[in-house]
Amino acid sequence: MASPPNFQPTAAELVILQQLWARGPLSVREIHEALDGDKPVVYTTVLKTMQIAFDRGLLTRESAGRKHVYTAAVEKHAIQENLLDGFLDRTFGGSTKGLVMRALGNGRASKQEIAELRTFLNQLDTEDDD
Amino acid sequence: MASPPNFQPTAAELVILQQLWARGPLSVREIHEALDGDKPVVYTTVLKTMQIAFDRGLLTRESAGRKHVYTAAVEKHAIQENLLDGFLDRTFGGSTKGLVMRALGNGRASKQEIAELRTFLNQLDTEDDD
DNA sequence: AGTGATCTACGAAGTATTTCGTAATTGGTG
DNA sequence: CACCAATTACGAAATACTTCGTAGATCACT
Numbered sequence: 001m002a003s004p005p006n007f008q009p010t011a012a013e014l015v016i017l018q019q020l021w022a023r024g025p026l027s028v029r030e031i032h033e034a035l036d037g038d039k040p041v042v043y044t045t046v047l048k049t050m051q052i053a054f055d056r057g058l059l060t061r062e063s064a065g066r067k068h069v070y071t072a073a074v075e076k077h078a079i080q081e082n083l084l085d086g087f088l089d090r091t092f093g094g095s096t097k098g099l100v101m102r103a104l105g106n107g108r109a110s111k112q113e114i115a116e117l118r119t120f121l122n123q124l125d126t127e128d129d130d
Numbered sequence: 131m132a133s134p135p136n137f138q139p140t141a142a143e144l145v146i147l148q149q150l151w152a153r154g155p156l157s158v159r160e161i162h163e164a165l166d167g168d169k170p171v172v173y174t175t176v177l178k179t180m181q182i183a184f185d186r187g188l189l190t191r192e193s194a195g196r197k198h199v200y201t202a203a204v205e206k207h208a209i210q211e212n213l214l215d216g217f218l219d220r221t222f223g224g225s226t227k228g229l230v231m232r233a234l235g236n237g238r239a240s241k242q243e244i245a246e247l248r249t250f251l252n253q254l255d256t257e258d259d260d
Numbered sequence: 261a262g263t264g265a266t267c268t269a270c271g272a273a274g275t276a277t278t279t280c281g282t283a284a285t286t287g288g289t290g
Numbered sequence: 291c292a293c294c295a296a297t298t299a300c301g302a303a304a305t306a307c308t309t310c311g312t313a314g315a316t317c318a319c320t
Binding site: 011012045048065066 | 306308309315317
């Protein structure tokens with residue numbers, strides 16, 4: 001069976017994707033305005049990054065008058081999984097348990113999140129393969 | 131209070147560190163032999179990477195006859211946490227819950243691991259701040 | 261039609277990382 | 291001591307990614 005392409009957006013591309021995933025289709029200007037905060041970014045830097053992401057198939061776009069409106073062409077969950085797989089192997093030698101324990105052990109997760117995860121983990125049960 | 135330096139080893143450095151964390155102090159040759167598998171690596175590439183990691187303070191070394199024996203100078207858990215923090219923000223917008231659910235949802239975790247995590251999560255309880 | 265603002269395209273410099281080749285040094289062995 | 295193999299040091303090319311400036315097109319408005 002054919003696997004989906006293993007898109008691995010770079011850090012700069014990921015910043016763009018986060019905007020599009022969260023807010024839907026956007027122009028370069030809209031994204032530039034959202035990003036140009038404490039750390040200023042030049043307009044054409046954002047433009048170029050989006051053009052590259054478009055060339056790589058991460059984004060689609062439509063002409064709207066003189067400008068382009070971009071849309072994420074890849075699913076957030078799929079990309080997160082791709083990136084996570086690599087990160088898991090590189091940093092935790094593939095140990096999901098190691099990763100999760102470190103993620104929860106650093107005090108960044110709220111009580112709320114922990115409670116939700118406990119529920120999630122309790123559901124996640126008998127349905128196992130390998 | 132002074133924070134520990136925020137070491138962020140590169141991918142190549144991390145490969146070296148994984149060896150040292152797992153197997154203790156090693157020479158360049160020993161690491162080269164361990165890595166030179168399906169994807170061949172040249173000896174001096176490994177050497178150079180280790181010299182850079184040494185310069186950056188990630189490794190220490192001792193002379194043993196004509197050769198050097200290297201040791202990890204940074205703690206595995208601390209490095210994993212540093213890298214995880216950045217990855218979490220970039221890829222999951224800082225949502226630990228999102229990360230953990232994706233990590234567990236992809237079917238890579240064994241029943242065994244899931245059971246252990248459930249135990250861990252149940253212990254992880256009242257001791258919360260923020 | 262002319263002017264100015266906004267936009268896209270894109271080359272290319274800048275930065276970070278990885279990879280490799282060459283030279284010099286060291287240690288053991290005949 | 292001479293030689294060979296193993297080793298370190300290091301410059302520099304190769305690769306990947308990011309950033310920016312310039313040029314040219316397009317649109318709105320006068």
